[in-house]
Amino acid sequence: MSSSADGPGLPVGTVVSLLEVAGAERAVDDVEIRDLLAGSGLPPDAVARVGDGVRHLRAGSERWRRRGRELSALSSSVRELAQLRDVDVLLERLVERAHDLVGTDITYLSEFDVRTHELRVRTTLGTTAPTFPGLRVPPGMGLAGRVAETRLPSWTSSYFTMSQAPHDPQIDATVAAEGISSLLGVPLLAGDEVIGVLFAGNRIEHTFSPEEISLLSAFADHAAVVLQTARLLARAQDAADETRQAYDQLARHVEAMERASGVHTDLTALVLRGGDATAVAEALGKALRCRVTILDAGLAVSTTASGSVGTGTAGELGAGSPRNTGTGPARGVSPGPAGNVGTGPARDHHDTSQTEAPVTGPARDTGTRRARDDRSSSNARDDNSGPVRDDPSGPARDLDTDPAQRIGTAPAHAPGTGDAGARADAVRRAVDESRRSGRCVPLAEGGREVVVAVVAGRTLLGALVLEQGAVEFGPVEHRTAERAAQITALLSLKQDALAEAEQTVRRDLLADLLADDPQRRAGVAQRAQARGIRTDRLASLVVVSLPAELRHSAARAAGRAVGSCGLIGEHADWVVALTTETDPAAAAALVHTAVRRALGRPALAVGAELGEVPDGVRGQVEAATACARVLPALGVTDTAATTDEYLPYTALFGPGEARVDAFVRRVLGPVLDWDAERGGHLLATLAAYLDNRLSPVATGRALHLHKNTVLQRLDRIGELLGERWQAPERLFRITVAVRIAHLTAARPGPAKPL
Numbered sequence: 074m075s076s077s078a079d080g081p082g083l084p085v086g087t088v089v090s091l092l093e094v095a096g097a098e099r100a101v102d103d104v105e106i107r108d109l110l111a112g113s114g115l116p117p118d119a120v121a122r123v124g125d126g127v128r129h130l131r132a133g134s135e136r137w138r139r140r141g142r143e144l145s146a147l148s149s150s151v152r153e154l155a156q157l158r159d160v161d162v163l164l165e166r167l168v169e170r171a172h173d174l175v176g177t178d179i180t181y182l183s184e185f186d187v188r189t190h191e192l193r194v195r196t197t198l199g200t201t202a203p204t205f206p207g208l209r210v211p212p213g214m215g216l217a218g219r220v221a222e223t224r225l226p227s228w229t230s231s232y233f234t235m236s237q238a239p240h241d242p243q244i245d246a247t248v249a250a251e252g253i254s255s256l257l258g259v260p261l262l263a264g265d266e267v268i269g270v271l272f273a274g275n276r277i278e279h280t281f282s283p284e285e286i287s288l289l290s291a292f293a294d295h296a297a298v299v300l301q302t303a304r305l306l307a308r309a310q311d312a313a314d315e316t317r318q319a320y321d322q323l324a325r326h327v328e329a330m331e332r333a334s335g336v337h338t339d340l341t342a343l344v345l346r347g348g349d350a351t352a353v354a355e356a357l358g359k360a361l362r363c364r365v366t367i368l369d370a371g372l373a374v375s376t377t378a379s380g381s382v383g384t385g386t387a388g389e390l391g392a393g394s395p396r397n398t399g400t401g402p403a404r405g406v407s408p409g410p411a412g413n414v415g416t417g418p419a420r421d422h423h424d425t426s427q428t429e430a431p432v433t434g435p436a437r438d439t440g441t442r443r444a445r446d447d448r449s450s451s452n453a454r455d456d457n458s459g460p461v462r463d464d465p466s467g468p469a470r471d472l473d474t475d476p477a478q479r480i481g482t483a484p485a486h487a488p489g490t491g492d493a494g495a496r497a498d499a500v501r502r503a504v505d506e507s508r509r510s511g512r513c514v515p516l517a518e519g520g521r522e523v524v525v526a527v528v529a530g531r532t533l534l535g536a537l538v539l540e541q542g543a544v545e546f547g548p549v550e551h552r553t554a555e556r557a558a559q560i561t562a563l564l565s566l567k568q569d570a571l572a573e574a575e576q577t578v579r580r581d582l583l584a585d586l587l588a589d590d591p592q593r594r595a596g597v598a599q600r601a602q603a604r605g606i607r608t609d610r611l612a613s614l615v616v617v618s619l620p621a622e623l624r625h626s627a628a629r630a631a632g633r634a635v636g637s638c639g640l641i642g643e644h645a646d647w648v649v650a651l652t653t654e655t656d657p658a659a660a661a662a663l664v665h666t667a668v669r670r671a672l673g674r675p676a677l678a679v680g681a682e683l684g685e686v687p688d689g690v691r692g693q694v695e696a697a698t699a700c701a702r703v704l705p706a707l708g709v710t711d712t713a714a715t716t717d718e719y720l721p722y723t724a725l726f727g728p729g730e731a732r733v734d735a736f737v738r739r740v741l742g743p744v745l746d747w748d749a750e751r752g753g754h755l756l757a758t759l760a761a762y763l764d765n766r767l768s769p770v771a772t773g774r775a776l777h778l779h780k781n782t783v784l785q786r787l788d789r790i791g792e793l794l795g796e797r798w799q800a801p802e803r804l805f806r807i808t809v810a811v812r813i814a815h816l817t818a819a820r821p822g823p824a825k826p827l
Contacts, residue, residue: 091127163303164196167271167296172198175289177273179253182261183210183217184269192217192270202250214241220258220270226290228257230280255279259290261297268297268304329549336360336553340560349568350561354378354537357557361550362543367561368536372500375535500524504536513539513551523551525558527565534565576632578604580642583651586690587644594687605637608686610653613660616697617648617668618677618705624648630671631664647698651690657681657715665713675711677701699723706733707813722813733813740810743793755793758786760811767799 090109115123164182172180181197190212197206210217219238220227229235232248232255253274261269271293273285339356342348354365358378367376503514503524516522521541527534537558544550582601585593598608619627624643631650632641640651648668654660661680668676681697683690700716700723707722716723722733738745744755758776762783765771769783776783791798798807 091123160300160303160307163300167300168196168198171271171273171289171292171296174292175257175273175285177257178276179251179272179274181205181272181274182269183272185221185267187266190221192221195269200251202247204247205251208244208247210244211241214239215244216256216258217270217272220260221267224260224262224265224267226257226259226286228255228281228286230255230278232256252276255281257281257286257289259286259293261293261300263297263301268301271296325547326549329544329547332360332544333549333553333556337556340557344560344563344567347564347567349564350535351376351378353557353561353564357537357539357554361539361546361553363546364540364542366538366540368500368504368538370533370535372497372504372536500536500538504533507536508533511555513554521546523554525551525554527558527561529562529566534562537561575604576628576642579606579640580628582606583640583642583644583649586640586651586687587649587694589691591688597687601640606640607638610638611640611651611683611686612655613652613657613680614683614690614693614697615650615652615657615661615664615678615680616694616701617650617664618646618679618701619648619668619672621646623672623674626672627668627676630667634663634667644694645698647694647701649694651683657717658713661713661715669711677704677710678713679704679716680713681716696723703733737810737814740806741794741814744790745814747789747793755786755790756811756814758783759790759807760815762787763808763811 087109168180168182177199179197179199181200182195183192184195185192192210194206194208200206212218213222216227216229216232216235216238227237229237232253233245254276255278256272256274258270258272260267261271271289273289336356339360340353343352343356350367354367354376355378357363358365364377364379366374367378369375499516503516504526507514507524507526508528511526511528513523513525516524516538523539523546524536525539526536537554539546539554582597582604585597585600588594601608615631617624617627617631624647627648628641628643631648632639635641635650635652638653642649650660650664652660652663654663657680661678664680665676665678668678679697679701681693681700684693696716700714700719703722704710704714704719707719741756744759747753748755758772761775762769762772765775769780769787772778773780773783794807797803
């Protein structure tokens with residue numbers, strides 16, 4: 074190979090070796106090139122020119138190999154990023170791949186806020202300053218603002234001497250804390266929209282080459298497409314989730330509306346069939362799959378009905394089926410009082426009583442025994458043993474009632490109810506709020522229990538407490554519960570009217586039995602039997618002494634206690650009850666307990682055998698009322714008694730408290746005056762003397778006095794009553810008067826002056 078212009082040519086082997094050196098990936102120095110050209114016969118200038126050409130060719134080859142590696146890494150990174158769907162993970166991986174491609178000290182991505190046009194550092198790699206992540210760059214400030222505005226790459230080899238973009242003190246302080254000197258920023262573009270800026274920086278001054286700028290720009294372009302795609306997919310997924318949630322919510326709403334429609338249909342049928350509050354609770358609990366507790370007007374538990382709460386199939390009442398808690402009789406049209414949601418009979422504005430169970434079995438025996446004990450202990454009864462009333466106009470709370478039935482004690486199933494007193498207060502507050510608003514009120518945080526008041530006008534009839542079960546409570550469920558409360562009030566008022574009508578009929582029957590006209594009494598038995606009352610089975614009567622404004626409520630309470638087989642009503646100044654109970658004492662105790670609990674105040678009940686019906690009823694009632702008039706003079710105002718127990722007093726004085734007082738004053742007046750004026754103890758000494766069979770010695774032992782002291786007092790009594798005061802007939806009258814005076818002085822409260 075030769076050349077006429079440059080001298081002799083190079084051998085083919087030398088040319089091939091030079092080409093291999095130019096394309097070799099290994100390191101090659103100038104000595105190796107000169108060795109290949111040695112002996113070629115070329116002049117020195119030709120050798121230099123060939124060496125320069127080989128080195129230039131080698132540099133170009135190295136540049137293309139590096140470019141190939143970069144493009145391969147870029148393609149691999151883009152494929153990896155394209156497989157990611159989580160935007161946060163994608164941003165972190167994007168910064169990692171850029172960091173690996175460019176090989177700078179720091180790499181980070183700032184996200185563009187379309188609303189404020191701020192750039193916020195979202196993801197970093199290689200940073201150490203705690204203020205760098207989350208750094209916000211105001212619009213147009215710094216290198217980042219320039220890249221976002223121009224949509225073109227921008228770089229600087231010395232950040233703090235940079236003049237092509239305005240500086241911000243906060244940004245400069247953060248860059249200084251990180252120690253950044255040179256910085257390259259390229260935009261992330263989705264069409265014409267800037268979605269962020271990708272930065273690569275060094276902690277030394279560095280001039281970025283066109284290849285570095287081109288590589289980072291290419292990576293940013295591909296990454297922007299992947300990032301925008303991930304964002305669109307995330308938005309699509311969010312939209313799909315929102316659509317699914319909206320559909321689920323619509324489905325739940327439709328289901329709730331169907332349940333509400335079903336409950337409305339059931340409640341309408343209950344009204345037409347004449348159902349009661351318990352049936353309403355059953356229908357509501359079954360439809361909402363929850364537990365429904367009915368509270369009466371005194372906010373005591375009346376009835377509980379359960380749908381599917383925790384266990385059981387939806388709609389099956391199972392073990393949680395409605396139960397009567399013992400605070401009220403079975404529902405239905407009965408002559409008993411009403412107005413309490415749990416019991417259903419009639420209620421008027423005078424009746425504020427709770428629902429009470431009839432006293433039967435042992436309870437009745439206890440009442441009888443207590444009545445007899447009261448009478449044997451001078452009939453001095455402590456009023457604190459009766460019901461406690463928070464408000465004189467409100468319902469009574471009986472301290473002897475099962476605590477589980479009082480509102481202050483949370484049911485066993487109620488979660489997180491805490492202290493019983495706190496729960497009672499919470500229920501009262503919720504009922505008051507519901508009464509004002511007419512809406513359901515949550516009983517506690519979380520809304521798993523709600524309360525809705527049952528009202529008619531301004532009258533509180535009770536409340537419904539719903540405990541959430543399988544169905545989550547929402548607005549539709551709340552409206553359903555409110556409708557159920559309205560239906561409960563309507564049914565209660567309807568039953569009130571029916572019970573009041575029934576009570577009126579029975580009151581008329583009683584009035585006919587007690588009438589003077591034989592013709593009115595003649596057809597009573599047949600008319601009573603039409604109401605389910607067998608007059609031939611009536612065995613005892615009870616009269617109750619109360620003020621006029623309380624008699625109606627007392628008659629209702631007595632009606633609940635006696636049941637549908639008896640006759641109860643107001644007659645003259647009394648409440649009269651005819652019962653099938655064969656023991657007058659038990660009948661009196663039964664009525665006394667019911668009335669006292671209902672009214673929350675003392676009551677006097679006198680029982681007697683009924684005698685022949687109908688002709689003997691009037692006489693027995695007159696005997697019982699005569700006894701009831703005498704007993705207050707003896708200090709007996711709150712007990713259950715019979716006419717036989719106080720027959721001597723009734724026979725002596727007949728009806729009238731004034732005659733008793735006059736008798737005592739006439740027989741013992743001087744002795745009473747002496748004790749009152751001088752603070753003496755003559756009456757007590759006289760009573761002990763009579764109790765100890767007229768023995769001064771036994772009297773002294775009973776009073777812990779010397780016999781002479783007793784004799785001195787007896788002498789004084791003789792002076793006051795006269796010489797023949799111990800004559801048999803006179804002594805009998807003195808004994809009766811002393812007994813009456815002693816009973817009167819022992820009654821609770823201040824003694825009544827005689």
